Amino acid sequence: RWLAPAIRGEQIASIAITEPDAGSDVAGITTTARRFGDEYVVNGRKTFITNGARCHWALVVTKSERERGHAGYNLLVIEKGTPGFEVSRTLKKLGMHSSDTAELVFEDCHVPATNLIGEEGDGFKNLMWELQGERMITAAGAIAGATRVFEYTMEYAKNRQAFGQAIASFQVIKHKLVDMGTKIASAQAFVYQTAKQWDQGEYPVREISQAKLVATQVACEVADDAIQILGGHGYMREFPVERAWRDARLARIGAGTDEIMKEIIAKSYGL
Numbered sequence: 477r478w479l480a481p482a483i484r485g486e487q488i489a490s491i492a493i494t495e496p497d498a499g500s501d502v503a504g505i506t507t508t509a510r511r512f513g514d515e516y517v518v519n520g521r522k523t524f525i526t527n528g529a530r531c532h533w534a535l536v537v538t539k540s541e542r543e544r545g546h547a548g549y550n551l552l553v554i555e556k557g558t559p560g561f562e563v564s565r566t567l568k569k570l571g572m573h574s575s576d577t578a579e580l581v582f583e584d585c586h587v588p589a590t591n592l593i594g595e596e597g598d599g600f601k602n603l604m605w606e607l608q609g610e611r612m613i614t615a616a617g618a619i620a621g622a623t624r625v626f627e628y629t630m631e632y633a634k635n636r637q638a639f640g641q642a643i644a645s646f647q648v649i650k651h652k653l654v655d656m657g658t659k660i661a662s663a664q665a666f667v668y669q670t671a672k673q674w675d676q677g678e679y680p681v682r683e684i685s686q687a688k689l690v691a692t693q694v695a696c697e698v699a700d701d702a703i704q705i706l707g708g709h710g711y712m713r714e715f716p717v718e719r720a721w722r723d724a725r726l727a728r729i730g731a732g733t734d735e736i737m738k739e740i741i742a743k744s745y746g747l
């Protein structure tokens with residue numbers, strides 16, 4: 477009903493976890509979904525929701541009660557046009573301009589119980605599982621973006637002349653390019669290795685967190701180095717690297733910040 481049209485590109489989905497007072501601290505969300513017979517009544521606010529304005533439906537993370545903790549979580553599909561579901565505003569942001577980012581409000585929003593995804597009360601566990609996949613995709617996307625920036629920058633450096641020679645022939649630029657390529661290659665190998673574990677049915681939470689952490693940091697470093705190598709051109713909208721620099725930055729925040737990745741990794745080491 478929802479997934480197939482989304483995969484076919486006929487419907488746009490969004491996932492609504494974050495709230496004005498609870499981002500990293502998912503256990504602190506206060507959006508409630510109280511069950512009355514064959515429906516839930518949802519109340520709460522969500523923010524920073526990608527495609528929140530243009531989506532056809534949102535997968536909304538709710539709790540049966542407002543108390544902290546991992547119990548009583550339910551994931552509900554709430555379709556646009558459902559009375560009580562409003563987009564209160566779209567937000568202006570640094571990068572990622574091809575998607576909108578919105579605030580959503582739910583006020584006595586009646587949702588059929590058949591819109592529940594997974595078993596009742598299993599929402600937290602299911603959400604954490606979903607986030608592993610999202611982090612893998614974020615890591616892979618970061619490497620893909622960094623590779624594109626690296627290739628572009630390499631080409632630019634070979635062609636740009638200064639002091640009568642290509643800037644790529646200056647050792648400092650050459651070494652910067654080597655560092656960029658080396659960082660990408662090592663992060664990519666780790667992302668691939670982790671994706672293979674995931675494909676083989678493992679649940680490698682530590683490695684997924686490490687892959688997201690390292691790949692997104694590499695993407696930011698590569699984009700920053702690219703601007704430096706392009707000089708003034710790198711800072712201009714006419715050249716693609718300033719966009720890469722703005723877009724790459726999100727991946728160190730979305731789907732779990734660098735710091736949250738480190739907390740998860742630390743826990744996996746028993747720290």
Ligand SMILES: Cc1cc2nc3c(=O)[nH]c(=O)nc-3n(C[C@H](O)[C@H](O)[C@H](O)COP(=O)(O)OP(=O)(O)OC[C@H]3O[C@@H](n4cnc5c(N)ncnc54)[C@H](O)[C@@H]3O)c2cc1C
Nearest residue numbers: 491492493494498499500524525526729730731732733735
């Ligand atoms: C463009 C964009 C798109 C987004 N899309 C979505 C979306 O589609 N759906 C959705 O649900 N959310 C989305 N988000 C929200 C995103 O997931 C959150 O911004 C992110 O999880 C961080 O939450 P926060 O912004 O509330 O920061 P906070 O949780 O307030 O954190 C602030 C700072 O404190 C640090 N911090 C917090 N807790 C700890 C801790 N325990 N230890 C150490 N440091 C800590 C954080 O790492 C961060 O540096 C999006 C955000 C952006 C910017």
